[in-house]
Amino acid sequence: GAGVSQSPSNKVTEKGKDVELRCDPISGHTALYWYRQSLGQGLEFLIYFQGNSAPDKSGLPSDRFSAERTGGSVSTLTIQRTQQEDSAVYLCASSSRLAGVSEQYFGPGTRLTVT
Amino acid sequence: AQSVTQPDIHITVSEGASLELRCNYSYGATPYLFWYVQSPGQGLQLLLKYFSGDTLVQGIKGFEAEFKRSQSSFNLRKPSVHWSDAAEYFCAVGAVLHNTDKLIFGTGTRLQVFP
Numbered sequence: 001g002a003g004v005s006q007s008p009s010n011k012v013t014e015k016g017k018d019v020e021l022r023c024d025p026i027s028g029h030t031a032l033y034w035y036r037q038s039l040g041q042g043l044e045f046l047i048y049f050q051g052n053s054a055p056d057k058s059g060l061p062s063d064r065f066s067a068e069r070t071g072g073s074v075s076t077l078t079i080q081r082t083q084q085e086d087s088a089v090y091l092c093a094s095s096s097r098l099a100g101v102s103e104q105y106f107g108p109g110t111r112l113t114v115t
Numbered sequence: 116a117q118s119v120t121q122p123d124i125h126i127t128v129s130e131g132a133s134l135e136l137r138c139n140y141s142y143g144a145t146p147y148l149f150w151y152v153q154s155p156g157q158g159l160q161l162l163l164k165y166f167s168g169d170t171l172v173q174g175i176k177g178f179e180a181e182f183k184r185s186q187s188s189f190n191l192r193k194p195s196v197h198w199s200d201a202a203e204y205f206c207a208v209g210a211v212l213h214n215t216d217k218l219i220f221g222t223g224t225r226l227q228v229f230p
Contacts, residue, residue: 043220056215101147106158
């Protein structure tokens with residue numbers, strides 16, 4: 001596609017349930033990033049993929065959060081046993097980075113509400 | 116530690132007036148700097164970036180920014196604001212290591228434009 005797409009656009013879940021958020025990066029982009037935007041914490045980095053590997057997972061807030069990427073393309077962010085503080089907008093970005101710095105292109109985000 | 120400060124949480128200007136949004140960074144090495152804009156319910160759109168070279172960089176939508184190393188600043192400017200510029204603006208620094216180029220964001224400045 002022309003840009004980064006994310007699904008679903010909105011997700012409401014009950015506390016304690018697991019959720020999966022999906023990201024489709026720009027075709028050909030080797031790098032993929034997940035960020036979280038919340039009222040309390042602002043915009044914060046979660047995880048970075050290069051191909052199917054995740055060399056930087058430093059932003060994942062707890063072991064309830066995990067992510068994978070398959071075929072060097074689609075990525076899924078999974079949150080287990082959701083808590084109310086997980087409510088946020090989850091943004092995915094992709095770039096053509098192989099090394100150094102790159103321009104990241106963002107998707108529209110998934111708004112997660114935990115009730 | 117790397118950080119980005121946007122001192123102004125909210126700015127209001129009249130349409131046609133000039134605009135300057137402030138951004139200060141803390142980063143040990145050569146900074147890679149970005150400005151992104153976020154319209155309500157949308158993802159982040161890259162306005163401009165500074166990697167090296169000319170310290171005055173031009174971006175989309177008539178925006179420009181000037182990198183001043185002595186002041187650790189990267190302020191965003193526009194000579195004449197349009198009503199469609201109303202949005203939230205984020206300054207970011209790229210924290211570049213061999214295994215990542217994650218973005219560290221400021222807390223954002225919300226721009227309101229009056230007719």
